[in-house]
Amino acid sequence: MKGVDMNVAVEQADGLRREALRIAGEKIYRDRVIEVFNPYNGDLVGTVPKATLEDVRRAFAIARAYKATLTRYERSEILKRAAEIIRSRTEAYSDLITAESGLCKQDSLYEVGRVCDVLVFGASQALVDDGEIFSCDLTPHGKKRRVYTQRDPLLDVISAITPFNHPMNQVAHKIVPAIATNNRMVLKPSEKVPLSALALADVLYEAGLPPEMFSVITGDPREIADELIVNEHVGLVSFTGGVAIGKYIASKIGYRRMVLELGGNAPLIVMEDADLDEASSLAVAGSYKNSGQRCTAVKRILVQDSVADRFVDMLVDKTRAWRHGDPADRSVQMGTVIDEHAARTFEERVARAVKQGARLLHGNERDGALYSPTVLDHVRPDLDVVTEELFGPVSPVIRFGTVEDAIRIANSTPYGLSSGVCTNRLDYITRFVEGLHTGTVNIREVPGYRLELTPFGGIKDSGLGYKEGVQEAMKSFTNIKTYSLPWT
Ligand code: NAD
Numbered sequence: 001m002k003g004v005d006m007n008v009a010v011e012q013a014d015g016l017r018r019e020a021l022r023i024a025g026e027k028i029y030r031d032r033v034i035e036v037f038n039p040y041n042g043d044l045v046g047t048v049p050k051a052t053l054e055d056v057r058r059a060f061a062i063a064r065a066y067k068a069t070l071t072r073y074e075r076s077e078i079l080k081r082a083a084e085i086i087r088s089r090t091e092a093y094s095d096l097i098t099a100e101s102g103l104c105k106q107d108s109l110y111e112v113g114r115v116c117d118v119l120v121f122g123a124s125q126a127l128v129d130d131g132e133i134f135s136c137d138l139t140p141h142g143k144k145r146r147v148y149t150q151r152d153p154l155l156d157v158i159s160a161i162t163p164f165n166h167p168m169n170q171v172a173h174k175i176v177p178a179i180a181t182n183n184r185m186v187l188k189p190s191e192k193v194p195l196s197a198l199a200l201a202d203v204l205y206e207a208g209l210p211p212e213m214f215s216v217i218t219g220d221p222r223e224i225a226d227e228l229i230v231n232e233h234v235g236l237v238s239f240t241g242g243v244a245i246g247k248y249i250a251s252k253i254g255y256r257r258m259v260l261e262l263g264g265n266a267p268l269i270v271m272e273d274a275d276l277d278e279a280s281s282l283a284v285a286g287s288y289k290n291s292g293q294r295c296t297a298v299k300r301i302l303v304q305d306s307v308a309d310r311f312v313d314m315l316v317d318k319t320r321a322w323r324h325g326d327p328a329d330r331s332v333q334m335g336t337v338i339d340e341h342a343a344r345t346f347e348e349r350v351a352r353a354v355k356q357g358a359r360l361l362h363g364n365e366r367d368g369a370l371y372s373p374t375v376l377d378h379v380r381p382d383l384d385v386v387t388e389e390l391f392g393p394v395s396p397v398i399r400f401g402t403v404e405d406a407i408r409i410a411n412s413t414p415y416g417l418s419s420g421v422c423t424n425r426l427d428y429i430t431r432f433v434e435g436l437h438t439g440t441v442n443i444r445e446v447p448g449y450r451l452e453l454t455p456f457g458g459i460k461d462s463g464l465g466y467k468e469g470v471q472e473a474m475k476s477f478t479n480i481k482t483y484s485l486p487w488t
Pocket of ligand 1: 164189190221222242246262263264294295296417457458462
């Protein structure tokens with residue numbers, strides 16, 4: 001670590017971070033920049049360059065020409081060291097995430113911890129041998145041979161594109177499995193929160209990563225995004241973001257692999273036997289943590305008629321108690337959403353839902369990018385406030401009668417990422433696990449519950465079924481080679 005706080009080192013005397021691209025570790029500055037503002041107070045936090053097409057092409061060419069030769073031990077050590085560095089600077093990175101995204105300190109501290117988890121899981125998975133062995137004398141026409149498998153890194157470069165909602169953890173979920181499998185990656189973070197991505201890249205270089213294995217390109221997606229999809233050296237695009245851009249990538253990509261982690265519209269289903277205190281706590285945590293900006297956040301609360309009034313009272317009480325405000329204040333549980341434009345959109349969509357017959361029980365108040373936690377009751381399942389992802393802290397309650405109704409309503413949107421169910425009845429549990437068309441079903445948990453290691457991802461419009469999570473991403477990022485040997 002050389003005793004240098006890299007986080008502070010890039011700050012200029014005026015406190016601004018005037019950042020550079022990282023092309024194979026080299027810092028490249030450009031005259032044209034993107035300004036990054038603090039969504040809470042409007043302060044300028046820093047600037048990042050607008051990369052040129054030439055910058056992007058050079059990053060891919062360098063990566064393609066480089067052959068990564070790190071041993072499993074070396075990969076594991078780099079990832080472990082990076083986790084230690086990040087842990088030792090938790091406050092600084094959490095402050096940076098809060099400044100550029102408006103996420104409150106409680107959320108950004110949690111995020112830094114998750115980044116460390118991703119690194120630690122990557123470090124341990126790098127050590128796990130992934131080969132399989134098949135005897136060939138299994139059938140009458142078998143032979144005395146054995147088939148072995150190994151997983152090789154891609155010949156071409158992985159192109160990664162990340163969204164704004166977890167400024168550092170989304171990036172960790174791309175680069176860590178890439179390092180663990182000896183791949184080379186060029187990453188474009190969200191232009192709304194590029195500073196945390198650059199900070200993570202610096203930590204990895206500092207931990208000993210050969211810089212050719214990781215470049216970070218910032219810029220205007222209208223200028224450079226296509227190059228990240230169709231550059232001749234791209235072997236796989238790993239994209240996390242909204243459905244529209246995911247489908248655009250699918251239409252452009254041609255004969256290349258892709259992993260798409262797209263939007264969600266997660267239901268939390270509350271059955272009549274549920275512990276309503278637990279269910280309402282899960283509802284508020286699932287709806288408001290990370291300012292409701294999680295692909296797995298609770299977007300619809302489906303409550304069985306006979307307990308709905310009691311549940312809604314608890315939900316409103318707990319929503320009132322959810323403290324939102326200045327993201328830098330440690331007692332605050334929710335900061336801003338990503339920008340004022342997003343907050344205005346939520347305000348309008350909720351107001352429209354009310355005109356369409358939903359009842360506003362709390363919230364829908366806005367001050368700049370600060371948007372209050374909001375509860376809507378008696379929402380019809382066909383209102384657009386629940387059929388289309390609303391990427392913010394809104395809890396729309398839909399009442400239903402039978403378990404079949406719950407499954408039908410839950411499955412009625414184009415999304416299929418995750419879901420949560422509050423019940424203790426085994427017959428309900430098995431019905432939901434079988435019947436819900438989502439990548440994840442969590443019983444008595446928020447839909448977003450996961451380990452950074454475990455398989456994660458959606459179906460339908462939420463993704464093509466290829467998963468992330470460190471272990472699955474390592475599979476996506478490799479080619480299986482089989483080789484066979486005579487065996488006497
Ligand atoms: P977004 O789709 O607007 O942007 C995502 C990324 O795509 C950004 O880096 C953006 O610059 C880039 N981009 C823009 N135009 C592009 C183009 N033409 N080609 C390629 N890339 C382009 O998403 P967002 O607003 O940053 O994030 C919110 C969305 O992400 C929500 O829909 C949320 O559900 C989804 N999300 C999904 C997951 C998941 O794992 N399934 C996780 C987090 C967020």
